[in-house]
Amino acid sequence: MKQQVFHETKNVSFPRWKQWKQLPSLLSKTEQRILQTAFILAFISLFILVGGYLFTHGSPSPVFGGTYTEGLIGAPQLINPLYAISDVDQDLSKLIYTGLFRWDPENGIIPDIALSYTVSEDKKNYYIDLRSDVFWHHGSQVQAKDIILTFKLLQDPAYQSPFFSRYQGIKVEEINPYQIVFTLEKPSNNFLSLLTIGLLPADLWQSIPAQNAVLTSLNREPIGNGPFKFEKLEMDKRGVVRSYELSAYQEFHRGSPLIKQIHFKFYPNEKTAEEAVKNKHIQGLGFVSPEFVSLFEKEGMKFYYPQTSRFTTLFFNTQKHPALQNKEIRKWLARSIKSQSLIPPDQSPIMMPIFYPFFPEITEKIEISSIVSNSEDQNLATLLEAAKIQSPLALTLVTVDEPEFRFMAETLKQQWGNLGISLTIQFAPPASFEDDILRTRTYDLLLVNIEMGKDGAPFIFWHSSQIAYPGLNFSQWKNEDIDPLLQQWEETQDKTQQTSLAQSMETILEEEVPAIFLVRFTYPYTITKRIKNVFLPQIHIPSDRFSRIETWYMNTQKKINLF
Incomplete structure (x- = not known):
């Protein structure tokens, strides 16, 4: 009997479910409550342990989804890269279309639809290979025929593109469906920036005659190849577009955007946009005037201030007033300016x-005091006497009759007046400024805003060939050392060589000071804090803020890191 019991016990395994079900009947009520409590505490402990692990070892990972609504001042007219000149049209075109190349805030001009390119030895031929994974929103593949058609329309005066003049002297030919060649009349280092313009699908546009080009519905309901595609629009009774909806193009060649939809709402002015923010109708606004910044901050919006390529610059006319022909006097004048005081408080x-001067994106920042150190120990009277120029110094400054220029000019007059300089200010109407002032060069000093462009554009501002109108050498400055350097800059695409040339030219400009940059503009852009991964160190035009929009995201989920 004992052996039998021993034998049966030896073969018993872990209790079966039926046996476990009998457990409550074997326990007293007190024991049952203790067991229940133990199970509940064990479950809570497990929940806390797992939750704690997820919290400490998990990281938020972007996921597809979300709808972002942005307000824009104005209304779309022609959402077409060949015609987009307003900020609104350019913003929408940027999202719907892409070009052979694109501008990146960190790397400058880089390939987009272009896979690779080579340049001939004489720098007149550009051979471009195309990516084979780029598709239009209606499904057809982007090929060489689309590039040929786009440039044909750009160069045809009948289509009246506002960019017509930029694309003259350029020949484009198809080698095969995925390779093209551009031939230039002369080398140009900014040619790649011309290839950032968005492309049009040939199968849709080749049958549209020139007289109908601005009338076609494709300008309001476009079909492009960009990160977002057109979904729908809403118009009021007057035919003005009030809202515009885009959705992520998930076959986008740089990767599917992470934001599912983008809605734009259009307002006639900032006051109405302000009300839209208060009422939570929009989550962002392109360009915010200073008086509205505090309001949007109170609404929990995040601000970005990317630097632009627009500068307020004071040009010294080196061919008119005898004092401004003297570089030591120009240095002294430059050093005497307190730039911070020139900015209107509300701006x-x-x-x-x-x-820092001249090449802010390439060379290191240089303090004005170091630029003019040779004349630092001399006073103006001594410099004027040495140059045989009558003292006190009297100069005439010309600028545009607009509030910010009035403030800056009057402030500069006061600063120089305290130093014994007589400054007469002439305010010219904006409508006649180009013909009356820029064409004639009748000024001692010129205070204007300039756009440096994506490539820095030094040639048009400093080369002697640009002294006469319509050139932009407003200082009428001629220097035999810088001219050949500028010519080399204009012809090279090599970034290392450009940097070396910029440093050499910077040295000359620091020594000569034909002008001085006073103020750089930013682009105040406000957006909901829900939008993540926004990178905006600098832009050249407002639509550049969308250069990396496919990487923006709104939604996340926890990703577990096991190790």
């Missing part, structure tokens, strides 16, 4: 003082 932080 900060849209305008920021700068303390």
